Amino acid sequence: KAHSDANNADARAEQAKMKIKHLEKSLKPIIKEMKKEEASAAKLSANKTKATEKVAMLQSKLSGMDFSEKEFTSLENEKIELENSVSNLQQIVETLTAQLEGRLSFKYSDPVRGFDRSKVKGLVARLINVKQPQNATALEVVAGGKLYQVVVDEAITGKAILNRGKLERRVTIIPLDKITSRRITSASCSQAASIAEKMGSTSFPAIELVGFDEEVRSAIEYVFGSTLVVDGVDAANKICDATKTRTVTLEGDVYDPSGTISGGSKNNLGSTLAKLSELTVAISDLNEKQIQLKKIVSEFNKLRSISKEFGDLSDKLELAQAELSAVEKHLSQTSYGMLADKYSSMKNELEEAKLELNSMDKEKKIQWDLYHKLKEKEAELTREREARLKKIDADVKKAKKNAADKAKEAREAETDSQRLLMELESLKAEIVAAEEAVNAAEKAAKEANEKEANMQMKVGEMKSLYDDAKIELDGIEGKITACSSDINALSKEKGELSKKAEFAELEAKKLSVKIAKIQKEKANAERFVANMLKKHSWIETEKESFGAIGGDYDFNAANPAEMSCQLKSLKEEQSTLVKKINKKVMGMIEKAEGEYTELLRKRKVVENDKKKIQAVIEELDVKKKSELERTWVKVNRDFGSIFSTLLPGASAKLEPPEGMQAWEGLEVKVAFGDVWKQSLSELSGGQRSLLALSLILSLLLFKPAPMYILDEVDAALDLSHTQNIGNMLKTHFSQSQFIVVSLKEGMFNNANVIFRTKFVDGVSTVTRTIGIGRSAKSRALRESGDNRQEEQPHVKKHQTNRRNQSKLGKENTVF
Known part of the structure; x- marks a missing residue:
């Protein structure tokens, strides 16, 4: 394997050498051509150098500026959001202030010159803050009318304000030095909490549910100190009975120890404290947002001065990069540029081939060293095996010869023999292993020789292919030389076209930069328009008239300079009038319209109730007349009977005057015998007494x-x-x-x-x-x-x- 790897590395090294030789040969004519074309491309090279330096200079300036366009845009968006939030919060504050103005306004004049207004603490409603909004209804019921009473430091101050404060309405004053309050005992609180817990409810003293300054504690205890707020009707009733303490539920139902219970209708119950809490939160949020806006505006103004310079430099850098790209493109399309690209490409290939050659030389040396080392080890193992075999044979012969002579020492020799046999077995195993290693090495060498032969055949084939390719390359180079004149002509024409294309591309780049700038201005304008639409609602209704010829919004006929002066004048007038105009009037109008609508609804309800009541009255009149007729008949009958019993021979009756009905009035008529008296004055005192007694008893007899x-x-x-009275009572x-x-x-x-x-x-x-x-x-x-x-x-x-x-x-x- 080492022999094969070495041959492989050797073949690759030869290929790298051939490639290096070919590339070095090919580079020489290219270098010559580059030197010829260098003069014609000198101007473009100078332009490229100049453009590169310009781009580097602009990039250096931009990197040196402490400005981030992304941060600036984010800051601008944040500023717009904060402005919108502040505007919304201001509107909420103005609306709530207008709604609460009528109930929570307290205006007075200084009773004496130099009066210290800090002595007047204000309305109770403004001195507290509700800790949890769900308790607002209960707390407003607890306070009742005391919620709108005014707290002052001393009784003298209150008296001075009442006498000389020119108050617009009646008020009740709470002087802190005179007021006495009653607090619920801790035992009652504990008992109430225990009862509420058993019933699955909660119970708290009302004063613990509001926040206030310690300075006005006595006044707040006077208002809230003697009442418990309980979550649950049943629990409130039971706590009131057990602790003899006034309790109020979260819905506003009141349980008094005296036995009275009030509640049911809510109307706007709890709205004052709820809106006051909402107003407090809104004012707090508004102050926080205004502080944030002030900080953001300060940072935005600092960055805005840098933004314009940064934008100009960015545009210049973009143009410079476009110019550099155009010059590089133009240069790459000239003969010099093409040769330079080809030279650069071949130079890179040459460097890679040299690196490949060095790498293969090192690999070849390593593999051949390994191969020779393995060969030496194989020969050494063969020599050692033969020497050890000879030594073993000699020892065996010597042992056999000495066996007969040393029969007496058989036992000792047997031990040695066994040891030697074991050593022999070990050596035989080593020999077998060595033989296997030698066989493997021989096999590897044989395979390496076969691979070497194959590689040599491949090298021969590659060499023949190389020779053919070289011949073909020489032919192509001849053709290239023949076509060079045509290429030069076309290159000149292409250069002119490239200049035109470069100019057009530069113009396009300028236009794209201009378009981007216009788009940015468009986006800013759209944001400005959106803010204007949000800030001025009249634009939406009047926009149909914009641009109308002869109208109020004829922009062609308007003079921007005059309009700007007019706008400035109107703004100055607005700033003057804003001090005299009540901005809260819109909220007051809304409140008045709401009250008007509510009054119309109530009037309609009253009219409907009036119709129902009139119908009931008419029905009751009919029933009344019927009952009066029935009552008259019975009373008249009993009246005559009783009077006849009390005064035998006399009779009496009740009848309506002439031309009238019984329900319109009745007269008493008395007769002695068959003669009816014209007037009661004709009767004696005793007779009149009996007549009156008869009438009273007849009325009592109607419902005994x-x-x-x-x-x-x-x-x-x-x-x-007297005796007749007794008979009459017994009878009737x-x-x-x-x-x-x-x-x-x-x-x-x-x-x-x-x-x-x-x-x-x-x-x-x-x-x-x-x-x-x-x-x-x-x-x-x-x-x-x-x-x-x-x-x-x-x-x-x-x-x-x-x-x-x-x-x-x-x-x-x-x-």
């Missing part, structure tokens, strides 16, 4: 009560009338119980139970008699004994002088 109490209704009546009020206080005997005839009161030894005593009619009265008189004798004078005195009534015995009659 289970019990009535009459206190000396017969005081002004004589005994016959059979389903009701009467407790009657009376001093006259006629009232007792129909009583079921009589209670008699009297003084015994200066102590009030009550006696009870059960019975019906006159027997009950008799029993009562018998039980009273002689005391009845004393009662009669007192009864007479009662009729003349009621001041002595306390000394009389009274009887309470129960029917």
Whole structure:
């Protein structure tokens, strides 16, 4: 194998030598031709050198500038995004401010000259911030009207503002030095939290859900300190009952220890604090974005001054590179250029062939050294084998000869014999291995010889092919020499065309640079237009009129210089007027329009409710008339019956005046016999009393009560009338119980139970008699004994002088 590799390397080395020889021979005429054409290509070479130096100089300048176009574009995009964000946030802040202006504005004049406005802390709503938006509704319910009260440092300050502050509306002032607050005890808080946790809810003191400065703590405790905010209706109710503390749910339902519950309708509940929190966040974001924008604008302005110079240098570099490319292309198309390219190509091939030759020489030397080393080792192994075999034979003969003589030493000799036999076996194995190695080496040598013969045959074939190719090459070179004159003529023509093409390509490059610049300006203009459209919404509505001849936007008739001056003047006027114009008016208009729409909706609801109420009223009027008719009929019947019972021979009725209905009014008519009295003034005092009592009792009889109490209704009546009252009660009020206080005997005839009161030894005593009619009265008189004798004078005195009534015995009659 080493012999084969060596022959292989030798063949490749010979090929490399032949290639080197051929290339060196071919380079000589090319060098001569290059020297001839060098003068004609000197100008192009100088132009190439000049263009190369120009490109290198521009690249050096660009690399020396601290500018990145990618970074500049990114910075510009970031600036536009920040400007849009700031504009949007400003609009949000203005809208929210306008919406909250009416509720959270507090304007006042200094009550005294040099007044320290830091003494007025502001509205409670502006002194707190809601930590979590979902608590806004509950906290607004907790605060109620206190949310819009004004906090000041001292009562004197509050009094001065109220008296001399020229306030536009009524306000309530909270002085920090006078206000007292009530905090929920820690025990109540713990108990509430425990109850809420068991019910799967949460409970927190309202004051823990808002942030505020320690300076106004007493005012915030006054507003939020005595209420718990609970997540859940059931938990809120239970905590209120257990801790006797006012609780408010997240939905705004209120549970008060006094037993009242309020809630249900939300309307705009919680919107004030929610919008105030949103306004605070928006202002914070706006300030942050404005700081970022200021920083970006500063960096952008620094880079913008460098950007123009960088762009000009980039354009110049692009043109210089285009010029260099055109010169190189033109130079490569000339005879000198073609020869230079061919020379360069052949030079490279020559260098590669030399490297190949050196490599193959080294490889050949290594392989031949290896081959010779293996040959020497083979001969050495052969010599050692023969010497060792001779030595073994001599030792065997000597051992056999000495075997008979040394029979006595057979045992020792046997050991030596065994050792020698083992050594012999080892040597035989080594000999076999050596023979195998020799056979392998001989086989490899044979294969190498065969490969060498084959390679020599191939070399012969390649040599014949080379000779044929050389003859063909000589013929081609002759043809090339014959065609060189034609090539020179064509080269001149091609050179002229190349110059024209180069000029055209240079012009195209300039145009492409110009196009790129215009596209960049177009992109900037599109971004500018987009910003203008976003900033000025009127452009979208007015753009159809742009360019219209004779219109407000006739651009052909407009003078840019005059328009620029007019724009400058209008901007100055705007900057002057902006201080006098209320920018928040749009937000206020939106709010007013919203309120107007809401009022229209409410009016429609009220009108619909009015129609429903009118329909209900009409229905109720019909029912009222029907019920009045029914009531009149029954009361009139009972009225006449009761009056006839109280005053036998007389009758009474209720009837409407002439031309009127019962529901419009009723008159009382009284008749004695068949004669109807024209006026009640014709009746005596007792008769009028009985008439009034009859009317009252007839009304009571319409819907009888289970019990009535009459206190000396017969005081002004004589005994016959009193007895008639008892009969009437027994007859007409059979389903009701009467407790009657009376001093006259006629009232007792129909009583079921009589209670008699009297003084015994200066102590009030009550006696009870059960019975019906006159027997009950008799029993009562018998039980009273002689005391009845004393009662009669007192009864007479009662009729003349009621001041002595306390000394009389009274009887309470129960029917």
